[in-house]
Amino acid sequence: MPSYQLTLTRKHTVAEDTLAFYFEKPHDFSFKAGQCARLILIDPPQTDGEGNGRYLSLASTPDELELMVATRIRNSAFKQVLSSLEPGAKVTLKGPYGDFTLPEQPPKSVVFITGGIGITPVRSMLLQAMAEHYEQPMTLFYANRRPEDAAFLDELTQACANSAHCTLVATMSKAQQSSLSWQGEQGYVDQAMLERYLDDLSAPVYYLDGPPELVAAMKKMLSQAGVSEDQVRTEEFAGY
The missing domain is CATH 3.40.50.80 (Nucleotide-binding domain of ferredoxin-NADP reductase (FNR) module)
Incomplete structure (x- = not known):
């Protein structure tokens, strides 16, 4: 699966204890609406038993200029480090994954x-x-x-x-x-x-x-x- 290095451009609160993170989208990255990707922290100051990466849905649409994920901020090492990132920070993304997507032939409803x-x-x-x-x-x-x-x-x-x-x-x-x-x-x-x-x-x-x-x-x-x-x-x- 392809691997990309992303740069965080901005983040903001979208609900209580929930942050959205926006990244520059690589020119050669494409995905279907509904798919997910694995977001991996680079040399984080702390980690846990689940490692430095998590699978997160791509909340942005394929047509939007930035890649965006959103997550509840909990006490895990991954979430705490992710929430502390500032614009300019780098992360690794692998994907896309998943078939939780709309069919090519639209259903009646x-x-x-x-x-x-x-x-x-x-x-x-x-x-x-x-x-x-x-x-x-x-x-x-x-x-x-x-x-x-x-x-x-x-x-x-x-x-x-x-x-x-x-x-x-x-x-x-x-x-x-x-x-x-x-x-x-x-x-x-x-x-x-x-x-x-x-x-x-x-x-x-x-x-x-x-x-x-x-x-x-x-x-x-x-x-x-x-x-x-x-x-x-x-x-x-x-x-x-």
């Missing part, structure tokens, strides 16, 4: 169900589909505890508001603990919520990603609702 930082590949796919004038209906169910935890929520809300083909359904399980006013859906994504926004649950192709427990719960729910297994694509994000 697409539904994304994700939670937390699982939004990163979905951001890439959704915005790329819009850039390519995707005319099939797309619905994004995006679950978080509070609005403060929802990375890219404002950006995606605006993007879907400007598209005749996209519906964003954001839901918060602990909205009462937020310092922000929340007027949207509350609770977890379930069959009743899907039925409020989808005319026929059996029609779309579903993309599920996020924590393993969320993916497993959504797969079970869709199966019980009569959705064929071959209409479901999954990607699990372990070790946030």
Whole structure:
């Protein structure tokens, strides 16, 4: 797999305890929306048992001029060193990897169900589909505890508001603990919520990603609702 040296150009907070990192994109690097890459720290001052690299989804679209990844900042050595990097820092990238991507032949409709930082590949796919004038209906169910935890929520809300083909359904399980006013859906994504926004649950192709427990719960729910297994694509994000 090809290896590239990237230069960090900027970073900023996209949700509470969540940072987005932007890198110069090598001229010969290409990927499909939804894919991931392995980001490797170069001679970090600390490391841990998992080594100096992690697989991270490419949250940027293939058409954007920079490569962008976003991650929750936790106490692991990798995350702490990554969060401390300043513009000009170098990292190594290997990839791209993965087939959690939209098909070449667009299905009749697409539904994304994700939670937390699982939004990163979905951001890439959704915005790329819009850039390519995707005319099939797309619905994004995006679950978080509070609005403060929802990375890219404002950006995606605006993007879907400007598209005749996209519906964003954001839901918060602990909205009462937020310092922000929340007027949207509350609770977890379930069959009743899907039925409020989808005319026929059996029609779309579903993309599920996020924590393993969320993916497993959504797969079970869709199966019980009569959705064929071959209409479901999954990607699990372990070790946030």
